[in-house]
Amino acid sequence: MKRYWRLIAIVSVVVLTIGTFYIQSAMAANNLPDITIETVNGDEDELDSVVINGTYTVGNGMGEFVELNSDGSTYDSEQSFIEGLQTRPFNERTNQLQEDYRGFMRGKGRNTASYLETEDTLAYTEVINQSVSGPSSDMEFDISVLDKESGETLSFTVPVPNRAMYAQVLVEDVQIMDGALKVFTRNYSKDGGGEKHLYSFDIANQEINGNESLMSTESQDQNTSIHISIVSNSDITAANQFIIFEKTKRPITRGPENNQGIDSEQPADEGTQEFIVYNLETGEQKTLDLPETLSGKRVTDREHSTLYFEGEGNIIHYNVETEQVTDETELPVNGTAEFTRIANGKVYMLTGPENQNNFQRLMILDLQSGDTLYEGEIKPEEPVENGALLDFNGLHIE
Amino acid sequence: MNRFAKLLNFELSRFMKLYLVLVAMTIIVQIAGVIVKTNEYMGRANQTIQEDGLSIAQFVEQYGAMSFLDFTRSLWFMGPIAICAAALIFYIFMIWYRDWFGKNTFIYRLLMLPTARLNVYFAKATSIVLMVLGLISVQLIILPLENTIFKSMLPVNFRVDMTIDRIIDWNYLSMLIPQTFIEFVLYYGAGFMAVLILFTAVLFERSFKWKGILLGIGYIAISGIVMLSPVLSMVFLNHYYLYPLESLGLQIVLGIIVTAMSIWLSNYLLNKKVTV
Numbered sequence: 001m002k003r004y005w006r007l008i009a010i011v012s013v014v015v016l017t018i019g020t021f022y023i024q025s026a027m028a029a030n031n032l033p034d035i036t037i038e039t040v041n042g043d044e045d046e047l048d049s050v051v052i053n054g055t056y057t058v059g060n061g062m063g064e065f066v067e068l069n070s071d072g073s074t075y076d077s078e079q080s081f082i083e084g085l086q087t088r089p090f091n092e093r094t095n096q097l098q099e100d101y102r103g104f105m106r107g108k109g110r111n112t113a114s115y116l117e118t119e120d121t122l123a124y125t126e127v128i129n130q131s132v133s134g135p136s137s138d139m140e141f142d143i144s145v146l147d148k149e150s151g152e153t154l155s156f157t158v159p160v161p162n163r164a165m166y167a168q169v170l171v172e173d174v175q176i177m178d179g180a181l182k183v184f185t186r187n188y189s190k191d192g193g194g195e196k197h198l199y200s201f202d203i204a205n206q207e208i209n210g211n212e213s214l215m216s217t218e219s220q221d222q223n224t225s226i227h228i229s230i231v232s233n234s235d236i237t238a239a240n241q242f243i244i245f246e247k248t249k250r251p252i253t254r255g256p257e258n259n260q261g262i263d264s265e266q267p268a269d270e271g272t273q274e275f276i277v278y279n280l281e282t283g284e285q286k287t288l289d290l291p292e293t294l295s296g297k298r299v300t301d302r303e304h305s306t307l308y309f310e311g312e313g314n315i316i317h318y319n320v321e322t323e324q325v326t327d328e329t330e331l332p333v334n335g336t337a338e339f340t341r342i343a344n345g346k347v348y349m350l351t352g353p354e355n356q357n358n359f360q361r362l363m364i365l366d367l368q369s370g371d372t373l374y375e376g377e378i379k380p381e382e383p384v385e386n387g388a389l390l391d392f393n394g395l396h397i398e
Numbered sequence: 399m400n401r402f403a404k405l406l407n408f409e410l411s412r413f414m415k416l417y418l419v420l421v422a423m424t425i426i427v428q429i430a431g432v433i434v435k436t437n438e439y440m441g442r443a444n445q446t447i448q449e450d451g452l453s454i455a456q457f458v459e460q461y462g463a464m465s466f467l468d469f470t471r472s473l474w475f476m477g478p479i480a481i482c483a484a485a486l487i488f489y490i491f492m493i494w495y496r497d498w499f500g501k502n503t504f505i506y507r508l509l510m511l512p513t514a515r516l517n518v519y520f521a522k523a524t525s526i527v528l529m530v531l532g533l534i535s536v537q538l539i540i541l542p543l544e545n546t547i548f549k550s551m552l553p554v555n556f557r558v559d560m561t562i563d564r565i566i567d568w569n570y571l572s573m574l575i576p577q578t579f580i581e582f583v584l585y586y587g588a589g590f591m592a593v594l595i596l597f598t599a600v601l602f603e604r605s606f607k608w609k610g611i612l613l614g615i616g617y618i619a620i621s622g623i624v625m626l627s628p629v630l631s632m633v634f635l636n637h638y639y640l641y642p643l644e645s646l647g648l649q650i651v652l653g654i655i656v657t658a659m660s661i662w663l664s665n666y667l668l669n670k671k672v673t674v
Contacts, residue, residue: 006414007407010532017535022579031561058558062467062568077567081578085642098641107639128637385559 032056033380035066035073035390037362042374044070046364050348051092052378053394058385068378068392092396093237097122104146104153115237116174122146123176125183127160127169139163143181145203156206161199165189169197172230173243177280179203180210184230184243186217193218196228196245198278214278214285215245225250231275231302234343234397242305242320243278272296275307277320288323301342308342315340315347315367330370332363342367343397350395360392401513405521410528412496413489417529420485421536424478431474432544436551439464443556454555465558466548466565479574482533486526490593493522494600515668516661523593530589534574541565584650591653594660595621601664605671617663621656625649 037047047070056075057063064076079087087095093112098105101122108114109126116123123145129138139160146153160169166187173184181201188194194217200210219226231244250271273296275288294316297309306326309316317327329347331337337349338360347365364374384390447457469475497505508518541562549559560568566575576582599614606613623630628648632638640648 004403004407006410007403010410010528013535014528014531017538018531018582021538021575022582025563025577026579031564058465058560058564058568062465064568077577081580082643085646102641106641107637388558 031385032064032066032075032077033382033384033390035068035378035380037068037070037376038379040361040375040377042364042372042376044374046346046374047362047376049344049398050362050364051396051398052350052362052392053396054390054392056388056390058388066390092398093235097237101146104144108144111171113173113232113236114171116176116239117237118176118239120148121176122148123174123181125171125174125181127171127185128157130168139166139169141183141199141201141208143201145181154203154206158201158206158208161208161211172196173232173236173240175240175243175280176203177241182280184214187213215247215276219249223252225252231299231307233302233304234341240304241280243280244302244307244320245276245278246299247274247276248272249274270296275320288320290318291325294318294325300340303342308340310340315342327368329365329367331365332370332372337363338393339395341395341397346373348395348397350392401511402517402521405511405513405517406524406528409493409521409525413493413525413529416485417532420482420533424482424533424536425540427478428475428540428544429547431472432469432547433551435469435472435474436464436548439468440552440556458555463556463558464552466545466560467569469544469548470565470569470571479537486530486533489529490526490596491600493526494597494604498604509668509672516665519597519661519664519668523590523597526593527586527590531586538575588653591657591660594657594664598660598664598667601667601672605667605673621660624652624656627652 037052050069052068054066054068055063056066066073066075068074076084091110091112094105094110094115097115097117104122104124108124111126114124114126123143125141125143128140128142140157141160142155142157144153144155160166163169167190168188170186170188171183172186175182175184179202181203183199183201185197185199186194187197196214196217198210198212198214199208201207202209215228217226217228227248227250228245231246233240248271275290276285277288278285293311294309297311297316299307300310300315301308305319305321307318307320309318311328313331315329315331316325317329318324319326331347331349338352339350341348345367347363347367349363349365351361351363353360359377359379362374362376362378363372365372378392380390443454443457443461446452446461447454452460497503497508509515511518545560545562545565549557566572567577573585576585595618599618602614602617603610628638628640628645
């Protein structure tokens with residue numbers, strides 16, 4: 001044995017050290033604080049559909065993600081390797097779809113906007129064969145429609161019309177109306193322009209039957225910048241008769257020329273909003289004529305044909321079909337909401353911490369009456385360690 | 399088995415002196431690094447606090463407290479690791495060539511031993527892997543020590559304390575010491591495969607000389623293509639049909655195929671083709 005001492009020494013050091021390290025890191029808690037939502041008042045069952053996302057950071061920007069629900073908190077590092085593989089890149093909605101429709105979802109992208117799920121159909125559209133650098137003249141729509149009842153999938157590809165013109169085509173929403181697949185996209189032209197586009201497909205005959213430009217995303221004059229985004233339901237895969245575009249115009253203030261002789265362009269923070277509604281049934285679009293009381297107000301969320309505006313101490317309900325303010329929800333005075341979601345006839349609000357000794361709060365209100373159904377405090381079970389910061393900055397309702 | 403242990407012990411002994419130098423260098427440079435970096439930070443802190451008339455809290459707020467990661471990202475920490483890695487990669491080749499080009503062509507005696515020639519091959523591969531893992535162990539042992547020195551060098555309001563687990567996870571160090579044991583096995587399994595591929599290439603060169611260099615490079619390229627074939631197919635087909643877990647399974651199967659191919663080829667070359 002004495003002759004083998006080097007071998008024995010190295011092997012024992014390796015096995016002992018690495019063994020201890022992995023056993024110890026598997027057994028020991030990771031020293032990250034467990035976090036719970038502590039009920040202040042209300043019914044705890046309200047929490048079941050709530051998922052709150054946050055980050056735990058230490059020092060200069062190092063940290064990890066944490067997810068919080070009624071069962072407590074889960075840090076990224078608490079996931080096993082296999083769990084991590086299956087859920088990363090993290091997207092709850094597509095993960096759910098993959099679990100439910102494993103065969104259909106095989107080889108499909110993770111852009112949630114590409115999907116439409118109704119009671120009997122799951123549809124998917126993505127523009128494939130586009131690369132940012134190379135030639136993009138092979139761009140095609142890759143379309144699949146699953147009939148949930150029969151389990152049959154219909155798949156076909158259609159070249160993007162006038163594809164030589166475009167540098168990139170991004171799918172922003174997918175809908176089905178009367179057997180036609182409607183695909184809303186944002187098209188970037190090679191000459192630098194951009195537009196919102198609607199493509200329509202006849203599913204039964206597997207062909208394209210409509211192609212129209214909805215609006216340009218380019219500003220006509222040099223002193224304003226335009227930003228157009230789709231205001232979607234909390235769940236963008238849901239069916240909708242109305243597609244709502246929010247168009248924000250901001251004046252550009254030109255600063256003094258910098259040392260390269262180029263004047264700096266700075267869009268102002270505040271701008272004017274405009275809402276354009278596309279009705280899938282009639283194929284018409286109209287610009288909403290908002291009442292004075294809503295001008296300049298921010299949209300917090302949307303549910304079907306109702307837009308919810310953030311008022312002062314209340315939430316104003318506005319129906320885009322009738323173009324009327326239909327209701328208001330008074331908010332309790334304590335706490336300003338950092339994040340507000342509206343779903344299932346309830347308002348979910350996550351407030352920011354008011355000061356360092358304070359915890360973030362979650363409030364759930366009834367959308368109609370404004371009654372507080374639940375109020376809870378987000379509390380780490382042990383104090384957060386010196387120099388660490390716990391911040392919750394995402395709110396999802398399942 | 400006994401033969402193999404003897405050969406392995408022998409291979410380890412031959413590199414032991416240099417290896418211990420690498421270990422000592424790592425320990426000395428890294429520990430010196432902790433002291434230098436913390437002193438640097440404290441020096442800057444004292445200077446700024448005096449010149450700008452800041453309080454400690456104000457300084458920390460403006461410039462940030464020092465965390466152990468500030469040290470691990472410096473050359474003091476990464477330098478020794480890089481040198482050790484380079485030395486071992488170089489030794490993957492030298493472990494063979496020294497037997498041919500030594501004073502008395504030692505490979506004669508090695509290959510004439512009354513044991514399967516593949517044992518020589520495995521002893522060399524195992525000793526490389528063991529030495530890599532040995533260095534990783536040394537790093538794991540001195541990290542807590544460095545962390546303790548780090549804490550003793552800085553007053554508590556100037557530092558962010560971290561556990562060893564987190565120092566490793568939140569860093570490129572997790573490439574060397576992955577978070578879970580499954581990953582550890584996968585990473586170092588892949589490393590073992592890479593060593594075998596390089597060994598096969600060396601044996602190609604030893605068997606066919608100049609032509610062998612091309613064959614060796616060709617073999618490395620083929621192995622690389624086989625291992626990357628799932629990724630390559632994704633690039634060319636523009637579509638990827640496998641779920642992550644299936645990809646992992648496929649990658650493991652491909653790795654086993656390449657490893658088996660390397661062992662079989664090396665065995666063949668060692669027994670039939672190699673020239674002394």
